[in-house]
Amino acid sequence: MATEAKGEAGGLVFHPMDQFIVSPLFGDGPVGLFTITNVTLWMALTIIAVIALMVLGTSGRSTIPGRMQSIGELAYGFIYKMVEDVAGKDAVGFFPYIMTLFMFIVFANFLGLIPGSFTTTSHFAVTVVLALLVFITVTVVGFVKNGAAFLGLFWVSSAPLPLRPILAIIEVISYFVRPVSHSIRLAGNLMAGHAVIKVFAGFAAIAAVSPLAILGVTAMYGLEILVSFIQAYVFTILTCVYLKDALHPSH
Template structure:
């Protein structure tokens, strides 16, 4: 797509954002609510990858695990321990939910690294929904579990009394900024990395700089592999941190 940097005029033309275009898989119609688009395709592939690893990989239930089962168990243990350590033992009930978020993000990120693929998690539409889900869960759980006591989260009782109203304002602002930063962090990281790779790929059209460009793409790709995992990890651990606030609002 955008790698064809040579424009009609013969100069360098970059289309680094074209990879993020949502388009119908069949036909050329408008993108409606239920249209089967490339989003559908790559999300379906994500589901298939998750099912392959977590369901088919563990289908043998062997006491001595094979490769797939080992990885599945590793993912399970990784997130379970994170939930337990960060959000507390009483947050274990949210483990399937957090596991779903993590598995979806990590597989969407890695599938997005396949050349010519579509990265679903690079879209704000996706990450905003994910972040809002977390935000609503945390807020609802916080009020259900603690009642009005959840507001104590904004009232820093360890600070001097005079400072507390100011801190409360800051805390409230930071609380409502959470879903924004939560979603933009994930989509922004992925979008930026993918766009930069496309830009470097555009430079590859010039024969002189193309070796440098290929090297740069390779380096960026390596970085993106890291970012894919780290952003999934960050998203998940922040979810756990927010959940801890909901369950134990006292500072």
């Protein structure tokens, strides 16, 4: 997970951000629009892992579930209850989309913890697309279901009348900032955690601090396992909150 090299002065040199470099999977040429890269590989592995769990793992369904069926059913029930509790029963129709989002993000996060792997959700190019898809979907649903009444989301009727125009401007700005915060939160947390792990791993080569560095790597790795799930959960529950605003703009 760490790459170390001796510098000209004999000191330890490591680059924590090198692990996030997008590189061609075949050859050393430039990365183009249709270039197969390490990102492509690990996104494909993420999709395969989700299919293996949710399709192949539950294909032989039984009254007494096996391990994979139990995990699949647990994930299904967990996200279904989240959608129903947060966004309401009329949002259940969007459950397949939200379930797909959660499974993709959580598997991408966990696969990124494998030594030598690539964390696709640490790149803004990935998380921004996911956040924009949520933003566009929610906006379209809001106008299709409510028409012009969807604009009531930005009008704080409970506030004093002189303050309402100012609050409306703030609400509009905060609405359009949603995809930015939605994407940065996910990518930023994963990037920071992986960078810290690599820093600790780099110091593990120094004999004097090696035990502390190894302890630091172990602690950070355990924390990243927790963060990987929490960030997938946060992204998903925010999607449910935004969907609730689209379905019930007056609430």
